[in-house]
Amino acid sequence: MKSSSRYIGLGLLFVLLAAFPLVAPLLGLDFYIGFVRRVLVVALAAASLNFILGFGGMVALGHAGFIGMGAYTVVALSDAGVMSAWVMWPLAAVVAGAVAALIGTVALRTRGVYFIMTTLAFAQMLYFVVVSLRRYGGDDGYTLMSRPTLLPGLDLGNESNFYWVVLVIVALALWWLQRATRSRFGHALMGIRDNETRMRALGYPVFRLQLVAFTIAGAIAGLAGALLAGGNGFVSPATMHWTQSATLLVMVVIGGLGRSWGGPVGAIVWLLLEEFLKQHTEHWHMPLGLLLIAVALWAPKGLAALYKRRLPLTPALSPEGRGSKA
Amino acid sequence: MSGILVLEQLLNGLGYGLMLFLLAAGLTLVFGIMDVLNLAHGSLFMSGAYVAAEAHTRTGSFTAAIVIAVAVTVVVALLLEVLLMRRLYTRDHLAQVLATFGVILVADDIVKMAWGPSPVMAPTPAALSGPIELVDGLPYPAYRLVILAGGLLVALALYLLVNHTRIGMRVRAGASDRPMAELMGVRVGRIFNGVFLLGAALAALAGALMGPIVAVQVGMGEAILIPALVVLVIGGIGSVRGAFVAALLVGVVDTIGRAFVPMLLRATLPPATAADLGPLFAEVAMYALMVVVLIFRPSGLFSARS
Numbered sequence: 001m002k003s004s005s006r007y008i009g010l011g012l013l014f015v016l017l018a019a020f021p022l023v024a025p026l027l028g029l030d031f032y033i034g035f036v037r038r039v040l041v042v043a044l045a046a047a048s049l050n051f052i053l054g055f056g057g058m059v060a061l062g063h064a065g066f067i068g069m070g071a072y073t074v075v076a077l078s079d080a081g082v083m084s085a086w087v088m089w090p091l092a093a094v095v096a097g098a099v100a101a102l103i104g105t106v107a108l109r110t111r112g113v114y115f116i117m118t119t120l121a122f123a124q125m126l127y128f129v130v131v132s133l134r135r136y137g138g139d140d141g142y143t144l145m146s147r148p149t150l151l152p153g154l155d156l157g158n159e160s161n162f163y164w165v166v167l168v169i170v171a172l173a174l175w176w177l178q179r180a181t182r183s184r185f186g187h188a189l190m191g192i193r194d195n196e197t198r199m200r201a202l203g204y205p206v207f208r209l210q211l212v213a214f215t216i217a218g219a220i221a222g223l224a225g226a227l228l229a230g231g232n233g234f235v236s237p238a239t240m241h242w243t244q245s246a247t248l249l250v251m252v253v254i255g256g257l258g259r260s261w262g263g264p265v266g267a268i269v270w271l272l273l274e275e276f277l278k279q280h281t282e283h284w285h286m287p288l289g290l291l292l293i294a295v296a297l298w299a300p301k302g303l304a305a306l307y308k309r310r311l312p313l314t315p316a317l318s319p320e321g322r323g324s325k326a
Numbered sequence: 327m328s329g330i331l332v333l334e335q336l337l338n339g340l341g342y343g344l345m346l347f348l349l350a351a352g353l354t355l356v357f358g359i360m361d362v363l364n365l366a367h368g369s370l371f372m373s374g375a376y377v378a379a380e381a382h383t384r385t386g387s388f389t390a391a392i393v394i395a396v397a398v399t400v401v402v403a404l405l406l407e408v409l410l411m412r413r414l415y416t417r418d419h420l421a422q423v424l425a426t427f428g429v430i431l432v433a434d435d436i437v438k439m440a441w442g443p444s445p446v447m448a449p450t451p452a453a454l455s456g457p458i459e460l461v462d463g464l465p466y467p468a469y470r471l472v473i474l475a476g477g478l479l480v481a482l483a484l485y486l487l488v489n490h491t492r493i494g495m496r497v498r499a500g501a502s503d504r505p506m507a508e509l510m511g512v513r514v515g516r517i518f519n520g521v522f523l524l525g526a527a528l529a530a531l532a533g534a535l536m537g538p539i540v541a542v543q544v545g546m547g548e549a550i551l552i553p554a555l556v557v558l559v560i561g562g563i564g565s566v567r568g569a570f571v572a573a574l575l576v577g578v579v580d581t582i583g584r585a586f587v588p589m590l591l592r593a594t595l596p597p598a599t600a601a602d603l604g605p606l607f608a609e610v611a612m613y614a615l616m617v618v619v620l621i622f623r624p625s626g627l628f629s630a631r632s
Contacts, residue, residue: 289431296425
């Protein structure tokens with residue numbers, strides 16, 4: 001594995017992304033600064049889902065619920081007059097992580113489709129809780145007063161500044177997630193995915209490890225939710241609808257289950273296609289649906305796996321990203 | 327609250343539960359036998375509702391509308407089975423979820439192209455539009471009675487088919503232990519074709535019947551899919567009996583959450599709080615029921631594979 005070329009590649013990608021807000025106005029692409037920022041945040045959310053889905057083998061269909069918890073933590077703080085990002089963003093992660101821990105405690109008792117449905121049920125309950133919160137706009141959503149404040153003199157209301165802050169946070173979080181998957185903990189998680197009985201027999205605390213992973217994924221999704229809320233300046237229950245959870249799942253599978261860049265790749269491909277199709281046709285669902293069917297039939301291991309076939313030098317961080325029978 | 331009101335709400339709950347059963351029965355048989363998780367089942371429900379609405383408006387006959395809706399949907403299901411589902415049998419659940427989620431997106435767009443994005447009017451049959459006095463002081467919409475009767479009849483027929491015929495025996499054998507059933511000479515693949523089409527017919531029937539009392543619109547399939555999956559999971563996958571019990575349970579619990587809990591809240595809490603909490607209980611009751619059941623029985627009430 002040529003890790004040096006890998007780091008150069010990632011460094012280059014980071015520099016390119018960082019330069020985007022400077023170059024975009026020259027090309028008349030100002031509008032896309034916000035779009036790329038959103039893609040970055042969704043990529044982080046997808047990576048956090050891949051952490052439990054791809055590496056942990058837990059098919060959770062309620063991830064949008066955690067994104068929503070993060071977003072609504074920001075709403076609640078903003079409503080109470082707290083605008084400091086230093087409070088908002090960590091607290092969003094903590095709240096979403098705590099909710100994930102509670103949900104995981106119940107959901108991880110079940111297996112297979114029952115697990116899928118339990119996570120979905122909890123996410124639906126969260127969805128209806130925020131719908132009923134009239135103080136925060138209920139169904140109509142909530143418009144935030146302003147962007148959060150980070151440092152004196154740094155105006156986050158400026159699109160480019162906010163973009164850079166998001167880029168740094170997303171890069172750090174992705175880097176940390178990568179490290180977590182390569183750690184002893186990550187390997188234990190993959191071991192459980194591949195053979196739970198054996199890991200139990202070896203003395204690993206399976207339930208506890210899965211719960212910790214589930215909580216981490218929830219917390220990171222919450223952070224992503226907080227960044228989305230701050231960027232859009234608007235939060236509505238639609239963020240938490242179950243189809244959003246399904247879309248995230250779809251992104252991860254398209255990108256590559258249990259592949260180190262599966263989540264981000266899937267998110268980027270999906271959002272770019274969506275954006276492109278929306279501009280060209282009113283019926284943009286159909287091509288996306290056909291793409292999904294095609295991926296399910298012919299590239300079940302995702303696009304990252306197709307790439308790997310041609311470039312065998314890509315480091316194999318994980319065992320074959322097998323889609324565990326849910 | 328009066329006894330009559332309770333009775334009326336219970337009838338509503340049973341009607342909703344029976345419609346859920348029509349959907350969940352097909353879903354649970356397909357899942358139980360072929361281990362295929364078909365998210366597009368709701369799209370077949372939508373197909374039934376749209377075709378019935380269109381056929382009813384054109385022919386003026388409600389019976390014809392139902393027959394046409396079921397026939398068209400079965401043909402659609404046949405195409406779906408031949409073109410896609412067959413290739414998914416041996417795949418993992420995630421691939422099935424992915425592909426059938428794709429079908430949902432395609433189906434919604436096709437319906438949008440054919441009927442436009444706004445809801446379609448599904449007329450109530452003229453002869454059934456009035457109320458019928460069930461007991462003194464309880465006028466109940468005749469159409470809802472037809473739904474109740476229809477749902478009960480189909481449930482009974484399905485029960486007899488699955489539990490008291492040779493075909494049903496093979497279906498049950500396939501659902502509880504597929505390799506063993508195949509070893510004993512049951513052609514499970516062939517049986518599945520039949521079950522998939524039967525499931526589609528039931529979904530279409532539910533769609534055609536529900537059309538006049540819900541909004542016939544794009545996305546109605548996804549809206550009903552989740553409650554149907556909840557029923558499936560509470561009942562235990564692969565069990566038609568479980569689906570029946572769970573469907574009625576969900577129907578009644580849903581009604582309690584929608585009608586009685588808000589009433590109770592209004593009587594005990596300040597009006598503003600009650601108005602906030604009421605809808606929450608209405609929507610959450612069904613999911614709470616599922617979570618409670620799964621805590622005590624992690625594979626549902628009557629799992630065929632326990």
